[in-house]
Amino acid sequence: MLVTRRHALGLGAAALATPALAQRSFPDKAIRMLVPWAPGGTTDVQMRAVCEQAGKRLGQPVVVENKPGAGGILGAQALLNERPDGYTLSQMPISVFRVPFMAQRPPFDPLNDFTYISHLTGYLFGVVVKADAPWPDFKSFLADAKANPGKFNYGTPGVGTSLHITMEQIAGKQEINWVHVPFRGVAENMQALLGGQIHATADSSGWAPLVEDGRLRLLVTWGPERAKRFPNVPTLKELGIDIVSTSPYGIAGPKGMDPAVVRTIDAAFKEAITDPAHMAVLDKFDMPPMHMGPEAYTAFVRKSVEEESAMIRRMGLRM
Template identity: 45%
Template structure:
């Protein structure tokens, strides 16, 4: 989807945007290289996954998520949800809550990816899974049941699945991402890039591409994006401290 967004933004900038994939390091390699080496002239920008904000809270990194980037525009996020095997006793999230009232103990079982998680639920080795939409084909085929989604609004793909907010939990989790450049960028350049990407996510081809990947449009301007980053850092820090994964100073 990022390539489609870049192509659409190129039309409004009047020059091509070249996408340079830098896989690895939980998505932080591209932003890290940019922060260390790129000039703040607007010609090098990066997609910013939530791991850019989370990783410095867990281990020493070469960047500070607030100080070393110029946040330009927030674009979208991913759909996450809780699923269970379709033929078990949990038909709704309320069923899970009612069952939990009996005093059950929940065990968190981490997996390397969605394929392993799906297999564990289908095989009856785990009861519930919380993940992004790697479960989509299994839900659509009726093998898994989607009990709740974590986006701000219900998904058009699964309109019967309630949001966390509807269920009484004041949370939205959609692994947000946007675009940022190195620190110290000229505000006029930031504005030009912001405007191009804002128009890009309104492009029909981009909307269709985002829908294919279950990505939720979530536009925020430059100030709103920077504010969101600060809120994410505070939230992630509290969560990591609670589960004992926060970096020891």
């Protein structure tokens, strides 16, 4: 009888350790989602929308916590000190795959320090100027910048972001010397542009309402094709600049997460992405749904890290 009881207790302990039970019991409290950008920007609005829908499917709220600055890597850095229990996650911009190769002391290893869960979407990027600026199109802006080396400046959300990298790629192709001015978020960026402190802003489509209101002029977009809401604005490729930049992103947690918990989170976000309420936000910002599960997303990260690190070395970029 004693052996039977011990056997039963052993079976019970084994059952408690199974991923299936971990999956059924997770989550039993709110989940923190770190968003390494300022409130009110494109990423913040999109992430709040998708987290709201994912929370409904998980049965617990997914609460956004903003950590702006440092080119979008503060969420990833924070994960290094969190338990891998699924209750703290972060949006992972492509700068996470770049900054370690630009820094003298890499803040983390993008391949081995995180658990990649769900890929979500990508951006519509573009360059805007004030509506009364003297440049009717991007070609005239580039011509003036080239004729005035070191005198033109542009704002972005930070060093090492896709906006910064792409603007420097454009400068290299066009033989332009201009000045990069990093900001903590879209609000600061737009304020500096409207106030005349910078000549142009390269950012995601948080500028769209100001373009539609007639306060800003959109000169170019960076996608593979023209944006649905701005069909009269050309892409870089149409202007003879062979660059497409959409900076796709997803969510991750600390390294060593339980695969069952990862699957539970991914399933919720996979459904949330195509929820009509979230799709309305994607449409508003001209952002496509781009879901990948844990395996495909991890493979995507490995490929991206290889490509981004090679680009950093080629361009000689340093923090």
